[in-house]
Amino acid sequence: MLVILLTGSFTGMVLALQLFYILRKFGSEALLGAGIALSLIRELGPVLSALMVTGRAGSALTAEIGMMKISEQIDALTAMALNPIRYLIVPNIVAALIVFPLLVAIFDVIGIFGGYLVGVEVLGISSGTYFSLMEDYVVMEDIMVGLYKSVSFGLIVSWICCYKGFYTGYGAAGVSKSTTEAVVLCSILILIWDYFLGAILL
């Protein structure tokens, strides 16, 4: 949560600085709030949250399941006639599908307030302009794009991280390799899937 709060607020703040610089060239500084909100809700919120969660929780998930594998805890579940997929993998995937959209929502809200802090308090845009144009330009469809992206990223991250842990190699080196592979693969797939989903939902 702290990671999401920090990255969300600073992303919003940086966006405010950069967008303000660009919009000023066109004399459209008033669109700052709408620009920040649309960037965060449609794109940066889902992508950056997913990348942060991959680094923070995805790697831990792969390492934990990998350790369970090499210490025969998964074999122990099987030997007890229990399905390890149902006990270890399914709950994590379900949790990710619920938690990812919530984290993205928090990221977006914090980011918008980070942008407000810089845009209104530092750069001098009026508070009313910041929020009223945001209300005008952000529609339900934008929020749904963010939601679809966050749910699909949740599925990608939890699936890959569980899979890599479940089929880890031998010893600590095997777990370390699986964890690295999981993080790299998740990060790449998040960006690739973001493009294709973005293109479909445009």
Next chain:
Amino acid sequence: MIEIIDLHKSFNGQKVLNGVNLKIAEKEIVTIMGISGCGKSVLIKHIIGLLMPDKGSISIEGVDITRLDTKELDKIRERLGVLFQGGALFDSLTVYGNIAFPLREKTKLSKGEIRDRVMNALEDVGLKGMGKKYPGELSGGMKKRVAVARALISEPAIVLFDEPTTGLDPIIASSIHVLIKSTHKKYGYTGVVISHEVPKIFEITDKVAMLHNGIIIEVGTPEEIQNSTNLIVRQFITGSHEGPIEY
């Protein structure tokens, strides 16, 4: 009864089991011994159904488990208790949670009944009052005791012990042997013990089988094995570095 017939298994072209034949009678404790890396754990994983053989069969109570699907195999597994080499205790659960786990998941016992059985099991393995500890807080010997309690909690018909005393000091190893003997007397299970703790292991076992080069080269009572004229068996029992076993 467990009957292993002509069991073969290779990994990446390397033959580990090369035609294992072994019969284990009901309520008997059989120890499978052999040098490190000879395939003892691979053999036990076949009995659990965690590995499938390249060739051969394993019958448990008359059912060839190599031909079963997962659902049917799970029915056989419900009759097994397994002590894994490293204990395989669930790190996220307490000692109590670990021992209670099979009962919570596989039976309809009430919380009170589960508590009574877990408390009795903890007393049986000499760990009364340790229920709230986590596996990470326990010594190697204590972990093995918890693993024994978990393997026996559902009173299985067959219990498989994969190196129950490896890495433990002689006194704790001896206490684990006594524990296997006393629980066998109490529950009357069929036991398969993987061990190279000779001659200590002879005190608790009815029969000993020596696995070497992927086959069972000799089976007999502890006395017969101790008096064996097979040079490989003799070298293994005496622990001599000179003999037909090459490293």
